[in-house]
Amino acid sequence: MTSRLGVYAPGAAADPPRAVRAAVLDLLVSVAVGMLLWPFLLIRLTLGLPVTVHVALILAWILIVFVIYLTVTVAVWGRTPVMYLLDLGLAGRPRPFGVPASLRWGLGWLLAVLPAMVGARGLADPSSGLPARFSGLATAVAQLPPG
Numbered sequence: 151m152t153s154r155l156g157v158y159a160p161g162a163a164a165d166p167p168r169a170v171r172a173a174v175l176d177l178l179v180s181v182a183v184g185m186l187l188w189p190f191l192l193i194r195l196t197l198g199l200p201v202t203v204h205v206a207l208i209l210a211w212i213l214i215v216f217v218i219y220l221t222v223t224v225a226v227w228g229r230t231p232v233m234y235l236l237d238l239g240l241a242g243r244p245r246p247f248g249v250p251a252s253l254r255w256g257l258g259w260l261l262a263v264l265p266a267m268v269g270a271r272g273l274a275d276p277s278s279g280l281p282a283r284f285s286g287l288a289t290a291v292a293q294l295p296p297g
Contacts, residue, residue: 153227154234155227155229155231155234156226156227156228156229156245157294157295158228158229158239158292158293158294158295159239159292159293159294159295159296160239160240160241160290160291160292160293161290161291161292161293162290162291163276163277163288163289163290163291164238164276164289164290164291165276166271166274166275166276166279167271168236168238169238169274169275169276169279169289170263170266170267170271170274171236172230172232172233172236172238172289173259173262173263173266173274174263174266174267175232175236176216176219176220176230176232176233176259176263177216177263179219179230179231179232180212180215180216180219180220181212181215181216183215183219184208184211184212184214184215184216185212187215188208188211192207213260216256216259216260217253217256217257217260218256219256220252220255220256220259220260221249221252221253221255221256222252224240224247224251224252224255224256224287225246225247225248225249225252226246228240228245228246228247229292233289233292234292237291237292238289238290238291238292239289239290239291239292240255240287240288240289240290241287241288241289241290242282242285242286242287242288243286243287247285247287251285251286251287252285254284254285255281255284255285255287256281257284258279258280258281258282258283258284258285259274259280259281261273261280262274262279262280262281276288276289276290277289
């Protein structure tokens with residue numbers, strides 16, 4: 151049985167609140183994955199450091215995991231698992247998008263997700279926000295392909 155994650159046809163542009171919801175949930179997934187992957191030895195090594203340095207290292211690690219998670223899932227499936235659950239996909243280029251476009255899309259969300267959470271919705275607009283401008287990939291509603 152094949153995965154249905156990468157099987158979709160992009161439709162109309164997604165509404166901004168839905169795209170922001172997907173990005174925030176993707177961030178939460180990457181926080182969970184990052185904390186599961188944070189090596190125990192690094193925790194032991196950083197315990198002697200001040201708490202602010204330790205927290206900064208963990209935050210940097212989570213942001214790195216967030217970009218890697220977005221890049222890999224978009225390069226492989228054309229969307230993230232959270233986008234699959236919310237019936238969203240990416241449009242603007244033929245698939246597969248490739249690693250450079252996926253990385254630029256992930257970096258765009260890295261810069262846009264936190265401001266979008268506090269109300270700067272223009273940065274996270276599905277068709278003209280930072281992710282779309284950086285990569286040329288607009289967030290669209292996913293539809294089943296014909297046939």
